[in-house]
Amino acid sequence: MASIPLLPAMLQAVMKGQPKALADPHYPAWHLAPVTGLLNDPNGFIQFAGRYHLFYQWNALGCQHLHKCWAHWSSADLLHWQHEPIALMPDEEYDHNGCYSGSAIDNNGVLTLCYTGNVKFDDGSRTAWQCLAVQNSDGGFDKLGPAIPLPHGYTGHVRDPKVWRHDGQWYMVLGAQDLQLQGKVLLLRSENLWNWQNLGEIAGSGLNGLDDAGYMWECPDMFPLGEHTFLICCPQGVAREEKRYLNTYPSAYLSGTLDYARAQYQHGEFTELDAGFEFYAPQTTLADDGRRLLVGWMGVPDGEEMLQPTVANGWIHQMTCLRQLTEHNGKLYQQPVAELQALRGEEQRYRGTAEAMPALEAEQLELVLEGEGGLTLNFADTLILEWRGDELRLARRSLQTGEWLYRYWRGSAQKLQILCDRSSVEIFINEGEGVMSSRYFPTHPAQLTLRGVAEVQAHYWSLRSCM
Ligand code: FRU
Incomplete structure (x- = not known):
């Protein structure tokens, strides 16, 4: 397994690389960025026991999409973030090709992570496990192991669990690719986070009037806001239009109503969440004061990312600013959080x-x-x-x-x-x-x-x- 060489190599990478990254004139002054290596998706965004926690996909060893672990920041005010112990390392058989994206929940006072264990095989195929980990008294996380194996009828591309509580039950949305290579979102339900019932596909390419809507939907996030239930996701393979969906992969949302009993989601058309050059894999959380907050990866997996000049200084990518979501006539509005005014x-x-x-x-x-x-x-x-x-x-x-x-x-x-x-x-x-x-x-x-x-x-x- 990768665990023995990875940790010392990561420490060395940080010790060697951090001074160079921080001295780079392009290194952000007020956005979150990796101290070395590559950062991608925000993970496990939560306000827990009053404090904000934000985990992220991190490769400390270089600017390629490899060796993904969950690194961890926390903050009292959404402005000043401190490094916490690395939460998840890809060191088990069920996650050794990466602790991929997922979410955090408060399970009766225990900060619990739900993430994808990514496993690749020599023949080029892969599988995925949806796994659990809980915080220990040192601030690190103990892995509890896989709770959900690959569901039947899907390729190895099933990942990015976003879990929430509703009416005394846990619900999860998962990004998935079916055997016809259509992107889908699955809804699952559990009483105890271990035994999950797959309630089926609630959205995806070929469903509910969405034709040709991509071969894989990554990073789903579902939440109520105002009168609507929103599903944010990243559909890969949506055709470029003259003035829309121009990034390699877009981030978009659906607005509608979720019938939990029937596991049916009625929704309208896609809306692109951000029309700029870099925005992907956003994640939201409900803050204690009732605000729905969002943070996204200000990057896109594409052919140009390795040409960014920061790669020469050993780091790549940053997060967006922290944003607040509101709903207006079924549409999502995004604004910088008020806390940023203190800067x-x-x-x-x-x-x-x-x-x-x-x-x-x-x-x-x-x-x-x-x-x-x-x-x-x-x-x-x-x-x-x-x-x-x-x-x-x-x-x-x-x-x-x-x-x-x-x-x-x-x-x-x-x-x-x-x-x-x-x-x-x-x-x-x-x-x-x-x-x-x-x-x-x-x-x-x-x-x-x-x-x-x-x-x-x-x-x-x-x-x-x-x-
Ligand atoms: C999105 C994504 C996720 C995956 C993670 C791996 O950018 O591809 O689907 O879990 O990144 O780093």
């Missing part, structure tokens, strides 16, 4: 034409811009947002070919709230009706300049570091 320095204001506004330091910046469009925001000549009357168009060069690539948010924007870190920009449109999240790798100091004769009203703040 703001002194407020600056501007009113006038876009092009007469002074250039801003874009590295740690929050800008709230109101207007009607007809202007361009240029982030260090590296990321360019055209704010048009009926759409936003974001342009960035391909790291591979140098050609300009575009992402679109369609609709009329009146207000943008833009949060910048050293290598990321998150654009919240109309109080969260839309979001565009993207990494970019500017030469520092990075400046934001506006062009166009349109009138704008701006409020802006420089943001303090907190990582």
Whole structure:
């Protein structure tokens, strides 16, 4: 098993690599990022005994998608995060090709993790176990082993359990691929977290009017908000459209009603959750104060990720900012959590034409811009947002070919709230009706300049570091 060489190698990787990663001018000042190696999905997001916990997929040894363990941060305020002991290492027969994504629950006062044990075979096939682990008195986690083997009728791609409690029972959604290679979401129920009844497919490609909706659905998350029950998921293999689903894999949601007794989910069309270049595998949790919070991976598994310049400094990817979800007419709105306002320095204001506004330091910046469009925001000549009357168009060069690539948010924007870190920009449109999240790798100091004769009203703040 990988356990003997992995831990010393991880320690060495952190000791050798961390100084270089932290000195990288692209290393975030206020977003979560790996101290070395690769970070991908947020896992196990929960507020437990008052404190927030966020686990994540981590490969300490390099920037490739290998050796996934669950690393662990905790925070009292969603701003300052501390490292906790690594929660799960891929060191058992049932998870030795990776402790893959999953969720955390409070089981009668015991912080419990549900994750996928990923196992690959020499012939290229794989299987997956849905496993449990519980927190011990040292703050680490003891594995309890697999609770769910691969269900019949599916390939080895069954993963990413998201568990919640409803009416005295545990429920789980699982991402799955059936034997016809269609992406599905399964709903399961249990009284004790060990014996699970598979209630069947509640959504997927070929179901409920969703045809050709992908060959695998990853990272499902289901929750009620307002009058609706939402299912967030990452359908792989959805056809690219002219102005939608342009990333290698999208992150999208369905809105509807879940009939728990019949295990039926009535829902409408997909909506893309984020229209930027990097956003994937988000996970939500219900905070003690009733807010539905979301954090996503600001990355996408694609052909270009290894070309990001941070790889030369031994690290890759970051999380999005922490966001709050709200529901408006069956749609999900996302806004930065209010806690982030504590990072703001002194407020600056501007009113006038876009092009007469002074250039801003874009590295740690929050800008709230109101207007009607007809202007361009240029982030260090590296990321360019055209704010048009009926759409936003974001342009960035391909790291591979140098050609300009575009992402679109369609609709009329009146207000943008833009949060910048050293290598990321998150654009919240109309109080969260839309979001565009993207990494970019500017030469520092990075400046934001506006062009166009349109009138704008701006409020802006420089943001303090907190990582
Ligand atoms: C999504 C994903 C999950 C899987 C994990 C492995 O990015 O592929 O489906 O559990 O990453 O790191």
